[in-house]
Amino acid sequence: MVEMPKINQEKCNLCGLCVSVCKCGAIVLIQDKITIIETEDCHWCTTCEAVCPTGAVTCSFEIVIDEEK
Amino acid sequence: MTIDAAFLKSIPYFSVMSPAELDANKQLFTEKTVQRGEVILMEGELSDTLYFVAAGAVKVFKTSAQGKEQILSIARPGEALNDIPVFDGKPNPVNAQALGPVTLYSLKKEKLQAIMQQYPQVALNTSKVLAERMRQLVTLVEDLSFRHVLGRVTKILLNHSSDGAGANDHLTQQEMAAMAGTAREVVARSLKTLEEQGFIRIDRHRIVITNKKSLEEIVAESG
Numbered sequence: 001m002v003e004m005p006k007i008n009q010e011k012c013n014l015c016g017l018c019v020s021v022c023k024c025g026a027i028v029l030i031q032d033k034i035t036i037i038e039t040e041d042c043h044w045c046t047t048c049e050a051v052c053p054t055g056a057v058t059c060s061f062e063i064v065i066d067e068e069k
Numbered sequence: 070m071t072i073d074a075a076f077l078k079s080i081p082y083f084s085v086m087s088p089a090e091l092d093a094n095k096q097l098f099t100e101k102t103v104q105r106g107e108v109i110l111m112e113g114e115l116s117d118t119l120y121f122v123a124a125g126a127v128k129v130f131k132t133s134a135q136g137k138e139q140i141l142s143i144a145r146p147g148e149a150l151n152d153i154p155v156f157d158g159k160p161n162p163v164n165a166q167a168l169g170p171v172t173l174y175s176l177k178k179e180k181l182q183a184i185m186q187q188y189p190q191v192a193l194n195t196s197k198v199l200a201e202r203m204r205q206l207v208t209l210v211e212d213l214s215f216r217h218v219l220g221r222v223t224k225i226l227l228n229h230s231s232d233g234a235g236a237n238d239h240l241t242q243q244e245m246a247a248m249a250g251t252a253r254e255v256v257a258r259s260l261k262t263l264e265e266q267g268f269i270r271i272d273r274h275r276i277v278i279t280n281k282k283s284l285e286e287i288v289a290e291s292g
Contacts, residue, residue, distance in 0.1 A: 003273070003274045015146075017125065017126045017145060017169075019169075020124075020125050020126065020168075020169035020170055020171075021105075021125075021126050021168040021169040022169070023105070043273065044273045044274050046241075046242060047168055049241060049242065049243060050143055050242075050253060051126040051143055051145065051168060053145055055243065058241045058243070059241055059242075059274070060239035060240055060241045060244075060274070061239065061240055061241070061242075061271075061274055061275060061276045062237045062238075062239050062274060062275050062276070063226055063229050063230040063231070063237065063238060063240065063275075063276045063278070064230060064231060064232070064237060064275055064276070064277055064278065065230050065231065065232045065277075065278045065281055066277050066278070066279065067278070067279055067280065067281060
């Protein structure tokens with residue numbers, strides 16, 4: 001399972017900006033609903049989150065400590 | 070190509086005009102479409118035409134001589150891209166690039182001035198738009214100029230980090246911005262700075278802290 005951006009459907013106003021900016025085609029509008037398609041092509045650019053006017057799209061980061069590498 | 074008078078009403082400049090007035094003036098606007106990645110405006114150019122985003126999203130940014138990019142804002146439908154050079158007649162201070170397919174409505178400067186003369190309330194609305202933009206930029210300047218924001222973002226990373234044992238916190242850049250009391254653009258810049266210094270690594274959806282001691286020093290210095 002690939003971690004993907006998340007959509008809060010209650011906050012989403014279906015403006016479609018996230019769909020228009022997604023470079024890998026992972027965000028699509030299907031039957032009046034923004035849907036995320038799992039793909040390894042998503043490089044977590046977070047542009048979908050940046051353009052969302054309602055805060056419905058979130059690209060969260062897990063913060064871990066790894067001083068070995 | 071049809072200019073949508075109902076959409077013009079959603080542009081803050083023209084929100085005071087009636088549907089009939091907008092319908093009567095819509096022929097003054099021209100529609101233009103641009104593709105993803107296309108540069109719409111370049112720093113240093115003169116602008117005799119004002120562009121409004123009608124659909125899509127546009128990145129408004131500056132680039133340093135070293136190639137570093139600082140996003141100033143993301144323009145969404147209804148927002149103007151270049152009111153500063155259109156009003157002061159000087160070169161455009163920013164770049165604008167389409168983040169996806171974008172539709173623009175353009176209006177020649179002299180036509181905008183004619184609308185303002187005929188509908189003085191449009192000029193008042195324009196002052197409000199410019200004042201809001203100035204407020205946003207002043208806040209951005211403040212946050213980018215003083216080191217304490219980097220310290221606050223660093224502290225958030227340390228407070229929400231884990232060594233892999235147990236459940237890890239997940240934070241968006243928007244959430245970090247709200248916690249640090251700053252703009253998302255400033256969080257993005259802070260993360261980039263920490264990554265360039267080799268203290269963190271951004272690994273897709275993971276922020277990996279590779280030098281905890283240096284991060285703690287940044288927090289201590291900014292405190």
